[in-house]
Amino acid sequence: MNALLDVILPVFLVIGMGYAAARARLFGPEAVDALMRYAQNFAAPTLLFTSIARLDLSATFQPALFLSFYLAAFASFFTAFAAAILLFRRPVTDATAIGFVALFSNSLLLGVPITERAYGTEALAGNFAIIAIHSPLFYGFGIALMEWARTRGQGLSGAALLRQIVTAIFSQPLVLGITAGFAVNLSGLPLPGVAWSAIDLIAGTAIPTALFGLGGVLLRYRPDGDYRIIAMLTACSLILHPALTYALGRYAFDLDTAGLRSAVMTAAMAPGVNAYIFANLYGVGKRVAASTVLIATALSIGTIWVWLQILP
Numbered sequence: 001m002n003a004l005l006d007v008i009l010p011v012f013l014v015i016g017m018g019y020a021a022a023r024a025r026l027f028g029p030e031a032v033d034a035l036m037r038y039a040q041n042f043a044a045p046t047l048l049f050t051s052i053a054r055l056d057l058s059a060t061f062q063p064a065l066f067l068s069f070y071l072a073a074f075a076s077f078f079t080a081f082a083a084a085i086l087l088f089r090r091p092v093t094d095a096t097a098i099g100f101v102a103l104f105s106n107s108l109l110l111g112v113p114i115t116e117r118a119y120g121t122e123a124l125a126g127n128f129a130i131i132a133i134h135s136p137l138f139y140g141f142g143i144a145l146m147e148w149a150r151t152r153g154q155g156l157s158g159a160a161l162l163r164q165i166v167t168a169i170f171s172q173p174l175v176l177g178i179t180a181g182f183a184v185n186l187s188g189l190p191l192p193g194v195a196w197s198a199i200d201l202i203a204g205t206a207i208p209t210a211l212f213g214l215g216g217v218l219l220r221y222r223p224d225g226d227y228r229i230i231a232m233l234t235a236c237s238l239i240l241h242p243a244l245t246y247a248l249g250r251y252a253f254d255l256d257t258a259g260l261r262s263a264v265m266t267a268a269m270a271p272g273v274n275a276y277i278f279a280n281l282y283g284v285g286k287r288v289a290a291s292t293v294l295i296a297t298a299l300s301i302g303t304i305w306v307w308l309q310i311l312p
Contacts, residue, residue, distance in 0.1 A: 007117040008304050011110065014208060015297075018215025032216030036273075039213050043206035044108060045177025050196075050203045051128045052181030060129040064253035069130050069263040070137070072244035076236045077103040083232055090285075092149040097278060097285030098229060100142045101292050102236035106272030107131050108174075109210045110300070115265045118308055119258075126262025132182070135174045139278075143168045146282055217273060221294040233271070233292045238303040242268035246310070257312050268307045270296035 021027035081099035084090040090098065105111065108131055115127050143165050169175055184191070191199075223230070245267040249255035255263065271293050279289035 007114060007308065008301055010117065011113050011211060012301055014211040015215040015218070018212035019219050020215070021212075022216035022219045027216055029216075029220075032213055035209055035213040036217060039206060039210035041173045043202055043209055045173045046199055047203040047206040048108075048128070048131065048174060048177040049181040049184075050199050051124070052132055052178055053184040055125060055128055055132075055181075055185060057185060060125045062126075062129075062255070062259055064249065064255045065126055065129060065259045065263055066133075068245050068249035068253055068255055068260075069267055071248055072241050072267060073103055073105070073138075075244055076241040079240060080233055080236050084229065088226065088229055093146065093282065094284045096142065096146045096149055097282060098233065098288060100138075100278050101233050101271045101275040101285075101289050102241070103142070104138050104271055104275045104278070105237065105241065105267055106269040106297075107134050107266045109207070109214055109272060110269040110297075111266040113207050113211070114269075114304060115262060118265070119261055123258055123261060126259045127266055130262065130266050132178055135172055135274075136169055136178070139169050139172060139175075140165055142278055150282070214273065218294055218297065221276075221290040223291045223295060226288060229288050230291050230295060233288070234296045234299060237271050237292070237296050238268065238300055242303075242307055246307075261311055264307055264311055265304075268300070268304055270300040 018027070018032075022029075022032055077099040080102035081095050084095035084098040085092065107127070112124060112127055112131075116124055144161070147161055147164055170179075183189070242264050246260070246264050249260045249263050271289075273293060276286065276289040276293055279285045
């Protein structure tokens with residue numbers, strides 16, 4: 001119960017405050033959009049930049065960590081993708097957007113603050129290692145599959161498809177922040193103390209502003225669409241993905257305790273707003289994506305507490 005009160009509820013209370021402020025019209029839609037643009041385009045990329053620039057890559061980038069999280073993530077995707085086609089008779093484009101919801105956990109806005117509150121700041125190295133390739137890998141995979149599905153029979157060359165994928169990936173501010181962080185880390189480029197101080201000020205605003213803004217964004221979602229698909233996606237996101245990550249990390253790859261915590265807590269998060277953004281980008285599966293983000297975020301309060309009890 002202490003984990004629920006001390007670790008989980010403060011994070012969701014901030015989301016709830018944003019939701020309540022938007023619902024009471026104390027924080028209008030334009031303000032919510034502006035806050036989320038700041039959080040997603042400036043503060044969060046800055047947080048990723050400073051975290052990766054200072055990360056001990058040799059100690060943090062463990063094959064066992066990546067295999068545990070990403071094998072489970074793609075298993076969750078293909079489970080949802082296959083169910084969408086075989087059980088729910090959706091076209092491949094819809095199935096891709098549906099699968100993406102099961103693939104893309106809210107690793108940054110929920111995973112980082114909850115892991116930090118549960119295990120301390122020093123426990124975040126594994127989270128940031130996962131996040132370092134989270135967006136580029138998943139967006140690259142999702143965009144490639146979606147573009148292939150949309151352009152079948154249109155004669156689009158492999159080079160043209162590759163250009164579309166690379167352009168889409170590197171137009172993401174989070175990816176730019178990650179890339180810049182790697183550039184500083186690997187080059188050893190020294191930055192003056194005053195620059196780091198300014199960077200840290202912006203990075204420190206990323207999580208609270210994003211959580212508050214997320215509450216305002218969730219107000220716009222209404223549970224709608226095929227509830228059987230929503231239930232399936234919620235189960236993939238909150239049960240299948242973290243359970244497979246735990247099993248792989250603990251029994252297959254002998255992941256250390258810190259890595260297991262980071263991998264499972266990241267996998268246990270509800271789908272992020274990016275899942276809806278991806279569906280909206282292609283105009284397919286939008287109602288299902290939006291509804292799953294809303295419902296799974298609410299239900300994750302309970303499932304995260306369960307995983308905190310299970311983890312060592």
